[in-house]
Amino acid sequence: GIIRAYLHGKNFERSASVASVSVKNDSMKRSPSSKTIRIADALEEYLGKPAQPRRLSNSLDSLIATLLSQNTNDRNSHQAWLNLKKKYSSWGKVVSAPARQLAKVIEVGGLKNQKAARMKEILQRIKKDTGTYDLGFLKKQTNDEVIEYLTSMKGVGMKTAACVLVFSFGRDVFPVDTHIHRLCNRMGLVKTKNADQTFAEMKFLVPKGRAYSFHINLIRFGRKICKAQNPLCGMCPIYDVCSFKEKDFYASRNVASSKRTKQDIDFMILDNVE
DSSP states (O other): OHHHHHHHSTTOOOOHHHHHHOOOOGGGOOOOOHHHHHHHHHHHHHHOOOOOOSSOOOHHHHHHHHHHHTTSOHHHHHHHHHHHHHHOSSHHHHHHSOHHHHHHHTGGGSOHHHHHHHHHHHHHHHHHHHSSSOOGGGGGSOHHHHHHHHHTSTTOOHHHHHHHHHHTTOOOOOOOOHHHHHHHHHHTSOOOSSHHHHHHHHHHHSOTTOHHHHHHHHHHHHHHTSOSSSOOGGGOTTTTTOOOTTHHHHHHSOOOOOSSOHHHHHOOGGGSOO
C-alpha cells in the first residue's frame, strides 16, 4: 500500500545529497582498494576484530538512538537514551509528551529542543505511514530503499540511515559520520568534502563482509590515536601507509598516552541499545 507506493516512487522527492550517493548504477562499482585492506588488517591486528552482537537492536530504537547521538559523545547520548526509555513506556507516550518535558528528559545529550522536536516528527511520520510505531517493514527493502525512506525524514541523514542498516538489519554497510570522514581523508583513502561524499566513495573501497569491523575500529582508532587535534602519530600502527602530510611533525613530538580509558574507547551506543 502506502509504503510500497512511497518507496517506488512517485511522491518521493529525492534530496541532492541522497541522489549523489545512490548506488543504482552497477557500472560505477569498483573493487576494494589495497590500501583500505591494509589499513583494515592493521587496525584489526592493533585493536582486535569487533564482533557484531548476535542480537540486533530494534530498528526504530536504533533510529532514535542515533538521532540522540548527533553532536555529542556516545556516553552522553546513551544516558539520554536510558532516560528516555525510563520515562516513557511506549513511543506513543513520547509523541504525546509535552515538548518541554521531553527536552528535559534528553537534555544530557545536547540540542535537547531540536532533538525532541525531530523525534516527535519522526515518530508521527512512521505512525502515519505504517499505522504503528514499527520499521520492521524495511527489513524486506533494499539498502537504497531503506536509505531513501529514512532520509526523507527531517533530522535523518545518510549516517543515521546507514547505522539502522548495520545495527538493526545486519547489512554489510559502512556508516560514515564526521569523524570517519575526517579519518578517511587524513589517511588518503578518499578526497571528499563531506561525510555523504565519503559514504559514496567508501562503499566501493571497504572489503566485502568487513564494513562493521572497519567502522567500529576507525571510531576506536580516532578516539585512541588519530585524534582531530594532536594525533599520536608516533604510536600509529598505519604510519607507513598513511597520507597525512603532518605525520612526521606529530610523530617527532613527545607522545603523551591517551587519557581515555579502554572502556570509553570501546563503548558504542548502538551496540548497547536495548
